[in-house]
Amino acid sequence: MASPTIPMAKIRQILRFYSQGKSKLQIAEQTGTSRNTLKKYIKRFQQEALTIEQIESLSDHELDILFGQSPVSNTDKRYEDLLKMLPLLEKEMKRKGMTLQKLWDQYILQHPDGYGKSQFHHHYSEFTKRPEPVMRIQHKAGDKLYIDFAGDKLFWVDKDTGEIKETEVFVAILGCSQLTYVEAVGSQKKEDLIKACENALHYIGGSPLAVVPDNLKSAVTKSSRYEPIINEAFAGFAEHYNMTVLPARAYKPRDKALVEGMVKIVYRRIYTTISDQIYHSLESLNEALHKALEQLNQAPFKGKDYSRRKQFEEIEKSCLQELPLLRYETRQQALVTVMKNGHVCLGIDKHYYSVPYNHIGKRVKILFNTTNVEIYFRYECIASHLRNMRKYQYTTIPEHLASAHRYVTDWTPEYFIEQANLIHADVALYISKVLEYKQHPEQAYKSCSGILSLARKLGKERLINACRRAQQYNIYNYPIIMEILGRKMDLIKEDEPTLTFMPDHDNIRGENYYQ
DSSP: OOOOOSOHHHHHHHHHHHHTTOOHHHHHHHHTOOHHHHHHHHHHHHHTTOOHHHHHHSOHHHHHHHHHOOOOOTTOHHHHHHHHHHHHHHHHTTSTTOOHHHHHHHHHHHOTTSOOHHHHHHHHHHHHOOOOOOOOOOOOTTSEEEEEEOSSOEEEEOTTTOOEEEEEEEEEEETTTOOEEEEEESOSSHHHHHHHHHHHHHHHTSBOSEEEOOSOTTTEEEOOSSOOEEOHHHHHHHHHTTOEEOOOOTTOGGGGHHHHHHHHHHIIIIIHHHTTSOOSSHHHHHHHHHHHHHHHHHSBOTTOSOBHHHHIIIIIGGGSBOOOSSOOOOOEEEEEEOOTTSEEEETTTTEEEEOOGGGTTOEEEEEEOSSEEEEEETTEEEEEEEOOOOTTOEEOOGGGGOGGGOOSOSOOHHHHHHHHHTTOHHHHHHHHHHHHTSSSGGGGHHHHHHHHHHHHHHOHHHHHHHHHHHHHHTOOSHHHHHHHHHTTGGGSOTTSOSOOOOOOOTTSOOGGGGO
C-alpha cells in the first residue's frame, strides 16, 4: 500500500468505528472516506491481528509506519531473486560506462520471467538510496561568484615552432542568474587566477559580495574547515573589489556544485563548438571561447523562456557593486631590514625609501607594484611612497628623519666633515657637497661613510686626488669616486695630457689611404 494520504486521526476513527461493529458503508459516510480506501486499512488491521487498544497506544509515527508501507509478499520469488543480485548490481554500476539498461539486460538474461524494466529500476533505486541531509542553497542576487578551473585543458599551436601550448580554462558563474564567464589562461598561478577573476568582474560589469574559490594554492594557502588561510595576493585582489573570500570546504563538492555543473556544460556547449579549429595564439583561442560563451549565455534555459543573460539583466545586474576606477595590480613583496640611515632598499630597483626612524634595525615587509611602494611592520603600514626606479637615489619623507627627533647614532653632518678634515680640506669640501646635494643630510650618511673608508683601503693621497677630480666634474656621490679610483684617473697629473698619439704600425692605415 502506498503511503496514506489521510490524517492519522482519521485512520484511528475508521478502526474505532469498525471495532464498534459499524458497517463499512456507515463508516464511509461518517468519515468521508471512499469504500476502497476504507477496505485497505481494515484489511491491514485484520492482517496484523491488532486490537483497538493497541492502535490507540501507537504514536502517529508508529501508525504511519504500520499503515504507510506494505511489505512485499514472501511468496514473490522474483523479488527474492532480485534482492540476492542487487549488491552485485550496485557494484557493477560503478564501472565506467555502465548503465541501468545494461544491468537490466544482464538480469533478464538470467531471469527471463523477472521484473520488467520499470519495476527493475524502481527496486534498484530503493535499494541504493543513501539518504543524506542536503541543504538547498538559495542564491541571492549579487551575493556570490563561484570560480574554478576545468579539469580538461585546451591548447594552441605556436605558428613558428609548431609547439603545442596547453592552457588552463577558468570558469566563473554568478550564483543567482548563472551568468557565466570562461577564459583560457597560461597556468593556475596566482597571477593568472587574479587576472582571469578580474576579467570576469569586468565582463559582468560589477562585483558581488563574495567570491567562492576551490582550495587552489593560488587562492587558499592553507585550507581549513573553520579558518582557511587566504593567499595574500588573492586577498588583496578581493579587498580591492570589496569582496569577501569564502573558500569551498575541502571534500565538500556540494559547496561548489554550481560551478562544477557549469564546467560540464562548458565541455558540452563550448569545447565541442571550438574544437574543429586550430588556434595559433592564446588571444585567438579566447576570442573563439568568448564567442561560444555569449551564445551559451544568450540561449534559453531548458524548458524556460529566459536565458542567463536575460535573468542577469533583470534580476542581478542592479545588485552588483560598482567596480573601482583602477584595475587591481598584483603586488610583489620583499623582506628587508631598515638601515641605520632610516631607509630600506628595494633591491629590484636599487632605490631607497624612508621609514619612521624608530623602526631602524627592524625587519619589515615591502609590498610594491608599478606605481606604489608600501612598507609594513607587523601588518601595519608604516610608510607609503610613489615608486621611483632611479638607481642609488633616495625617496624621503622629512617627518621620517626629523632632526628634532634624531635617533641614537654617531652619524651627523658635523661628524663626517670632521673626519674628512682629518684627511684633507679638499676631502672635507667634497663631503660637505655630498651632504648638501641630498634632500636631507641623513640620506648621504652611507655615501659619506663609504667615501671616507677608501682612505684606509687605498691611502689618503689617492682619495684626495679622487675628490679633487670629482669636484671638477661637479658630481658628488660615492659611485663617481669609485669609478675614478677604479680607472686610476686620480693618478693622472693635471698638466699631463690624457690623450696620446697613435703609434706607427704597418697594419694601421695612414691619412693618405682615404685620399
